[in-house]
Amino acid sequence: MESMTFVLFGATGDLAKRKIYPALYNLYLDKKMPSTFSIIGVGRRDWSDEEFQASIEKSVRTFSRRSQVDAQQMDEFVAAFRYCAVDVTDPQAFFPLLETVKQREAALQIPENRMFYLSVAPEFFDVITSNIKTSGLGTTKGWKRLIIEKPFGNDLKSAQQLNEKLSTAFEEEEIYRIDHYLGKPMVQNLEALEFANPVFQALWNNQYIANVQITAGETVGVEERAGYYDHVGAIRDMVQNHMLQMLMMTAMHLPKRITANDIRAQKRQVMEAVRPLQKEEISQQVVRGQYGAGEILDKHVVGYRAEPGVQPYSMTDTFVAARVWIDDPFWKGVPFYIRTGKRMKEKSTRIVIEFKNPLEQLYQHQQEKPAPNLLIISVNPDEGIALQVNSKNPSNSGKIEPVTVDFSAGTKDVPEAYELLLFDALRGDSTYFAHWKEVELSWMWVEPILEAFRENLVPLHTYPAGSYGPDASEELLLADGFQWWLDKAPEREPIPSHS
Ligand SMILES: NC(=O)C1=CN([C@@H]2O[C@H](COP(=O)(O)OP(=O)(O)OC[C@H]3O[C@@H](n4cnc5c(N)ncnc54)[C@H](OP(=O)(O)O)[C@@H]3O)[C@@H](O)[C@H]2O)C=CC1
Numbered sequence: 001m002e003s004m005t006f007v008l009f010g011a012t013g014d015l016a017k018r019k020i021y022p023a024l025y026n027l028y029l030d031k032k033m034p035s036t037f038s039i040i041g042v043g044r045r046d047w048s049d050e051e052f053q054a055s056i057e058k059s060v061r062t063f064s065r066r067s068q069v070d071a072q073q074m075d076e077f078v079a080a081f082r083y084c085a086v087d088v089t090d091p092q093a094f095f096p097l098l099e100t101v102k103q104r105e106a107a108l109q110i111p112e113n114r115m116f117y118l119s120v121a122p123e124f125f126d127v128i129t130s131n132i133k134t135s136g137l138g139t140t141k142g143w144k145r146l147i148i149e150k151p152f153g154n155d156l157k158s159a160q161q162l163n164e165k166l167s168t169a170f171e172e173e174e175i176y177r178i179d180h181y182l183g184k185p186m187v188q189n190l191e192a193l194e195f196a197n198p199v200f201q202a203l204w205n206n207q208y209i210a211n212v213q214i215t216a217g218e219t220v221g222v223e224e225r226a227g228y229y230d231h232v233g234a235i236r237d238m239v240q241n242h243m244l245q246m247l248m249m250t251a252m253h254l255p256k257r258i259t260a261n262d263i264r265a266q267k268r269q270v271m272e273a274v275r276p277l278q279k280e281e282i283s284q285q286v287v288r289g290q291y292g293a294g295e296i297l298d299k300h301v302v303g304y305r306a307e308p309g310v311q312p313y314s315m316t317d318t319f320v321a322a323r324v325w326i327d328d329p330f331w332k333g334v335p336f337y338i339r340t341g342k343r344m345k346e347k348s349t350r351i352v353i354e355f356k357n358p359l360e361q362l363y364q365h366q367q368e369k370p371a372p373n374l375l376i377i378s379v380n381p382d383e384g385i386a387l388q389v390n391s392k393n394p395s396n397s398g399k400i401e402p403v404t405v406d407f408s409a410g411t412k413d414v415p416e417a418y419e420l421l422l423f424d425a426l427r428g429d430s431t432y433f434a435h436w437k438e439v440e441l442s443w444m445w446v447e448p449i450l451e452a453f454r455e456n457l458v459p460l461h462t463y464p465a466g467s468y469g470p471d472a473s474e475e476l477l478l479a480d481g482f483q484w485w486l487d488k489a490p491e492r493e494p495i496p497s498h499s
C-alpha cells in the first residue's frame with residue numbers, strides 16, 4: 001500500500017472519536033496501514049499537536065474493539081498525527097493547512113498521495129472541496145481521494161447539486177461515499193454467498209424465491225439527534241441509503257468479472273429495475289409510523305413527540321416499511337419487503353429469503369403444513385447465516401417440523417465496518433462505496449414517498465415503543481399471503497396459505 005497523507009476534516013468531532021480513530025488504530029495494529037503515513041486533523045478549536053494526540057489515545061482506549069492497548073504501539077501510532085486549526089469556510093485558512101501537509105510529506109519523504117475525509121456537517125461538504133481545489137491542496141503529483149460521510153443530500157435535487165459541486169474538484173473514481181452498512185461484514189459477504197455458492201446461485205431468482213424481507217430494527221430512540229432526525233425521519237436516515245443498498249446487494253446478479261465496476265454496475269441495474277412508485281398508490285405500498293411511549297427491555301420510554309428537541313406535533317416517521325418490486329426477469333413477481341424503525345422490540349438487522357413451497361400440497365393430510373425454507377442472513381448484532389429446513393421429528397410421531405441449520409459466527413471479534421471501509425479506500429478499492437448513480441437512483445425512488453409524506457397522503461401510525469412497528473406493517477405482508485419471519489412477537493395470526 002502506498003504511503004500517503006490523510007487529512008481529516010472534523011477531527012475533533014464525535015464520529016472521528018467513536019469510529020475513525022479506533023478503526024485507523026486497528027488497521028495499524030493489523031499492519032494494514034501504509035509503512036509510512038501522516039494524518040492531519042482539522043477542526044476549529046485551538047488545539048496543540050499534543051492535545052490532539054492525547055484525545056486520539058483517549059478515543060482509542062474508550063472505543064476500540066480491542067481492549068488491550070500496548071503503550072509503545074500507541075505512542076508510535078499517535079506520533080503520526082498533527083493538528084491544524086482551520087475554519088473551513090475561510091479559503092485563506094487552507095494555505096497554512098497546505099504548508100503543514102507539504103512539510104510532513106517532505107519530512108517523511110512520502111509521495112503526494114492525499115486522502116481527504118469529510119467528517120463534518122453536510123453544509124460544509126461543498127465549501128471544503130472547493131477550498132481544497134483553489135488552495136492547491138488537491139493538486140498533487142500522486143493520487144487524491146475524497147471520502148465523504150452521509151447524508152448525501154436531502155432530496156434528489158440537493159444530492160444532484162452536491163454531486164455537481166464535488167465533481168468540479170474530484171473525478172467520480174476519486175470519490176468514496178460512505179454507507180457504513182456496506183462495511184458490515186455480512187453485507188459484504190452477500191457477494192460471496194450469491195456468487196461463490198452454485199447452490200444459492202441456482203436458486204437466486206423468482207422460480208424459487210417467494211419473497212425477500214430486509215429488516216433493520218433498533219431499540220434506541222432519537223437520543224440527542226432530534227435537531228437532525230426530526231427533519232429527515234427514517235425514510236432519509238435509513239431507507240434512501242442503507243435499506244436500498246442492502247436491497248441492491250441482495251438482488252444483484254453474477255457479473256462477468258468480480259471487480260468494483262462490475263459489481264457496482266450490477267447494483268445499478270437492480271436499482272434501475274426497481275418499479276417507480278406513483279404518489280397516489282404510495283399508501284398501498286408504504287407504511288409510515290412514529291413511536292409512542294412503551295417498554296424497552298422492561299424500562300418505560302417516552303414517545304417520539306416527548307423526546308427533547310422534537311417538535312410537539314412532529315409528523316416525522318421513525319418507522320418505514322415498504323413493498324418493493326424489481327421488474328427484471330430474475331425478480332419479476334417477487335416482493336421485496338423493507339422495514340426499519342427506532343424503538344423497536346430488538347436491535348436486529350437481517351435479511352430473510354423465503355423460498356417457494358410447492359410441496360405444501362403433498363402434506364395436506366397433516367394439520368399444519370410444512371414451513372417454508374428460509375435463508376436467514378443475520379447482519380447485526382449477531383453475524384451469520386442459517387437455513388431453515390423441514391425434518392421429521394422422531395420424538396413427535398415423525399411429524400414434519402422446521403429445524404435450523406446454523407452457520408452463525410456469533411459476535412466474535414470481527415473488524416468493524418469503518419475498518420473494512422477505510423482499508424478499502426486506502427488501497428483504492430471502491431466496491432463497497434456508493435456510486436453516484438446508485439445514490440441518484442435511490443433518491444429518485446424515494447422522492448415520491450417524500451412528497452406523499454409531506455402532503456400527508458400516507459397515514460402516520462403510532463406504534464408502541466418495544467413493538468415491531470404498526471399493525472399496518474404486518475398487514476402489508478398479510479395482503480400478499482406472507483408474514484414477517486423471526487419476529488419475537490408473542491402471538492401471531494395463523495399463516496394463510498399461498499401458492
Ligand atoms: N456521529 C455519528 O455517529 C455519525 C456521523 N455521521 C456524519 O459524520 C459527519 C460528522 O458528524 P459528527 O462527528 O457527529 O459531528 P460533530 O458535530 O461531532 O463534529 C463536527 C466537526 O466539524 C468541525 N467543524 C464544524 N464547523 C467547522 C468549521 N467551520 N471549520 C472547521 N471545522 C468545523 C468541528 O470542529 P470543532 O468542534 O473544533 O469546531 C468538529 O470536528 C456528519 O456528516 C454526520 O452526518 C454519519 C454517521 C454517524
Ligand SMILES: O=C1O[C@H](COP(=O)(O)O)[C@@H](O)[C@H](O)[C@H]1O
Nearest residue numbers: 180216218220237238242349380
Ligand atoms: O446511519 C445510521 O445508522 C444508525 C444505525 O446503524 P447500526 O450500524 O447501529 O445499525 C442509526 O441509528 C442512525 O440513525 C443512522 O443515521
